[in-house]
Amino acid sequence: MRIEIVEESDLKVKFILRDVPIVLANSLRRAMKSLVPTMAVDYVVFYMNTSFLYDEIIAHRIGLIPIKTNLDRFNMPGECVCGGEGCPNCQVSFRLNVEGPKVIYSGDLISEDPEIKPVYDNIPIVELFEGQQLMIEAVARLGIGKEHAKYQPVSSCYYKIIPEIVVGDCSGCGDCVEVCPRDVLKMGRGVEVGDVLRCSMCMECVKVCEEDAIKVLETNNYLFFVEGTGSLPVREVMKRAVEALKRKAEEMNDILKEIV
Numbered sequence: 065m066r067i068e069i070v071e072e073s074d075l076k077v078k079f080i081l082r083d084v085p086i087v088l089a090n091s092l093r094r095a096m097k098s099l100v101p102t103m104a105v106d107y108v109v110f111y112m113n114t115s116f117l118y119d120e121i122i123a124h125r126i127g128l129i130p131i132k133t134n135l136d137r138f139n140m141p142g143e144c145v146c147g148g149e150g151c152p153n154c155q156v157s158f159r160l161n162v163e164g165p166k167v168i169y170s171g172d173l174i175s176e177d178p179e180i181k182p183v184y185d186n187i188p189i190v191e192l193f194e195g196q197q198l199m200i201e202a203v204a205r206l207g208i209g210k211e212h213a214k215y216q217p218v219s220s221c222y223y224k225i226i227p228e229i230v231v232g233d234c235s236g237c238g239d240c241v242e243v244c245p246r247d248v249l250k251m252g253r254g255v256e257v258g259d260v261l262r263c264s265m266c267m268e269c270v271k272v273c274e275e276d277a278i279k280v281l282e283t284n285n286y287l288f289f290v291e292g293t294g295s296l297p298v299r300e301v302m303k304r305a306v307e308a309l310k311r312k313a314e315e316m317n318d319i320l321k322e323i324v
């Protein structure tokens with residue numbers, strides 16, 4: 065398995081995964097979405113809510129706010145020394161006490177831990193009008209996407225196969241070059257293959273070629289697109305996903321050994 069980073073920014077990574085079967089590529093995609101933990105609000109205590117929205121709606125909205133996560137400092141609740149009851153090693157509290165008129169944003173949540181706070185300050189939660197008040201305490205903890213989508217560290221994560229395009233005996237009519245919607249093929253001396261990463265395998269070139277000269281073959285190479293929510297750097301998500309897969313494979317090996 066080889067990974068080559070093609071493009072990288074704070075929130076987005078585009079990379080090529082080479083020489084793996086498609087099931088493993090898909091496992092990596094699923095692991096990034098559902099096995100890497102992040103922090104999210106899981107419990108909200110309402111002391112006062114005279115806004116127009118029910119407690120449940122506000123709690124749901126707060127739960128979906130991405131929160132900056134440090135996986136080295138916090139334990140999963142089930143694996144913590146407190147036995148899941150809640151302690152500074154596994155959870156962080158946020159306070160909020162606001163009177164209207166005012167729109168409450170994610171940035172109004174005051175964290176007890178300066179490092180653990182919402183990724184964005186400008187996510188609206190609820191609008192308070194004259195005389196309304198919201199006073200809550202929200203508790204965030206680690207969880208995984210398998211449990212609830214609010215814990216997903218990536219907002220989108222998908223891949224496509226990078227094909228191999230083979231041009232055989234060709235009369236050079238150029239129909240395939242014209243029909244390609246992604247401009248993958250170009251006309252040189254004959255038909256030449258340009259940037260294969262752009263190919264979406266629509267097979268229009270194959271359909272239009274009367275001599276059956278062009279072939280688009282599947283390979284074991286994939287182009288991945290990953291966009292993070294900002295809770296964790298995307299590179300860390302990739303690394304942790306690979307580790308999670310490795311752990312699962314080892315567990316499976318142990319189970320198989322026991323059976324045999």
Ligand SMILES: [Zn+2]
Pocket residue numbers: 141144145146147148149150151152153154155
């Ligand atoms: Zn704990």
